[in-house]
Amino acid sequence: MRSKGLRKTIYFHLYVRNIAMDLRQLPALNAIKAFEAAARHESFSRAADELFVTHGAVSHQIRALEAELGVSLFARDGKRVRLTETGRRYAAQVRAALMALADATREIRAGDRERRLVVSMLTSFAARWVTPRIGSFIEAHPQWDLELLSTNALTDFARDDVDVAIRFGFGKYSGLHSELLLEEIFFPACAPNFNGGKLPQTPADLAKVPLLRSDDELWRPWFDAAGLTDWPEPKRGVLYQDSSNLLQAAIDGQGVALTRRSLAMHEIAAGRLVRLFDVDGPSPWQYYFICPPQMLETARVKAFRDWVFDEVGRFKQLFDRACEARPAGPRADLAADALRVAALTPKA
Numbered sequence: 185m186r187s188k189g190l191r192k193t194i195y196f197h198l199y200v201r202n203i204a205m206d207l208r209q210l211p212a213l214n215a216i217k218a219f220e221a222a223a224r225h226e227s228f229s230r231a232a233d234e235l236f237v238t239h240g241a242v243s244h245q246i247r248a249l250e251a252e253l254g255v256s257l258f259a260r261d262g263k264r265v266r267l268t269e270t271g272r273r274y275a276a277q278v279r280a281a282l283m284a285l286a287d288a289t290r291e292i293r294a295g296d297r298e299r300r301l302v303v304s305m306l307t308s309f310a311a312r313w314v315t316p317r318i319g320s321f322i323e324a325h326p327q328w329d330l331e332l333l334s335t336n337a338l339t340d341f342a343r344d345d346v347d348v349a350i351r352f353g354f355g356k357y358s359g360l361h362s363e364l365l366l367e368e369i370f371f372p373a374c375a376p377n378f379n380g381g382k383l384p385q386t387p388a389d390l391a392k393v394p395l396l397r398s399d400d401e402l403w404r405p406w407f408d409a410a411g412l413t414d415w416p417e418p419k420r421g422v423l424y425q426d427s428s429n430l431l432q433a434a435i436d437g438q439g440v441a442l443t444r445r446s447l448a449m450h451e452i453a454a455g456r457l458v459r460l461f462d463v464d465g466p467s468p469w470q471y472y473f474i475c476p477p478q479m480l481e482t483a484r485v486k487a488f489r490d491w492v493f494d495e496v497g498r499f500k501q502l503f504d505r506a507c508e509a510r511p512a513g514p515r516a517d518l519a520a521d522a523l524r525v526a527a528l529t530p531k532a
Contacts (some may be wrong), residue, residue: 211252211253214245215245215249215252216249216278217235217282218237218242218246218249219246219249219274219275220278220279221234221235221242222258222265223267223271223275223279224279226265226267227265228246228265233336234337235337236336253274255270255271256270257275286343290345299327300328301328301329301330301331301347301348301485301488302331302333302346302347303330303346303347303348303350304335304346304348304349304350305333305334305335305349306334306336306350307336308426308427308428308447309350309352309447309471310334311334312428312431312446312447312448312450312451313450313499314332316450317495318330318332320491321487321488324487324491325487328487338351339351339474341360341475341476347475347484347485347488348473348474348488350365350471350472350473350474351472352470352471353469353470353472354470355470355472357472357474360477362474364472365472365473365492365493366470366496366500367467367471368444368445368446368467368469368470369444369445369465370401370405370406370442370443370465370466371406371443371448371460371461372384372390372406372441372442372459373440373441373443373452373457373458373460374393374434374437374439374440374441374457374460375434375435375436375437375456375457375458376455376456377437378393378437378439378440379393384440384460387407387411387461387463390440391415393440394421394439394440395418395421395439395442396421396422396424396430396433396434396438396439396440396441397421397424398425398430398441398442401427401430401441401442401444403415403417403442404416405465405466406442409463410461410463421439427444428447430443431443431451434457435451435457440460446471449502449503453502473492
């Protein structure tokens with residue numbers, strides 16, 4: 185009997201040791217995730233956008249994975265990539281393994297899932313609009329554990345562990361509940377001490393100062409609204425990929441930025457930015473509150489929806505009062521003072 189028990193113990197230790205050796209042979213998880221995303225999109229750039237990393241990082245991870253496996257997973261034709269037959273088989277197996285891991289993780293979390301409220305939104309909107317306000321929601325609802333996911337990737341509610349998303353787009357999200365949350369407009373803004381405090385007095389004066397650029401905030405529509413119809417889109421200077429970084433560059437006095445109302449008003453109220461001129465540029469995109477229809481019936485999503493729409497209402501009142509207080513001339517300093525007073529006015 186003792187020998188049988190000893191054999192079982194030896195077999196168990198050998199089994200555990202073999203598992204450990206097998207796990208040590210696995211590629212790095214980041215490389216596996218990069219490969220799965222690139223295989224699904226057949227694009228390194230789209231995989232980079234989804235994972236919120238650079239194109240170069242995805243390319244490096246996949247080349248390292250190919251070197252480790254000793255096979256080519258992608259055929260490269262200039263900037264285009266396509267899966268090899270080996271890559272296609274490996275992608276299917278990797279995707280199944282990652283989904284199994286995600287399912288196991290969801291099962292573990294299921295015990296406290298009803299206490300978790302997971303909200304996804306753009307990084308810039310999270311940093312500049314939600315974060316300064318979210319304390320009131322947390323204080324009013326201590327029974328829920330709020331998780332704010334800052335990402336520029338679109339949420340896949342069938343795959344991602346997310347309750348609600350706030351998205352900047354056209355509002356057409358098939359199969360999902362979508363409500364217009366906040367209309368967006370654009371206007372130029374800069375630091376109060378920019379150019380030694382000698383700020384542009386008219387839209388035409390922008391020709392004399394650096395204009396900060398972003399792919400998300402193009403100047404041409406605002407030029408048209410300001411009557412500068414023959415001005416081209418600026419092509420020189422730093423190009424910022426993130427709207428929050430663009431705003432910070434303006435705060436630091438690097439130039440004049442075309443800013444979103446939702447992102448800039450908090451900084452204007454704090455005196456870190458001043459709005460230039462009374463010209464609004466149109467935005468083709470707006471902010472939408474999005475979730476699966478069934479999630480609207482849950483208490484945590486109802487509470488968050490009520491809170492965020494209430495905050496948007498207060499934000500609009502602040503903006504309207506600031507516009508009413510704004511002088512007709514280019515005295516941006518007085519406008520900023522009026523906005524700070526409005527921001528400090530007790531809420532009803």
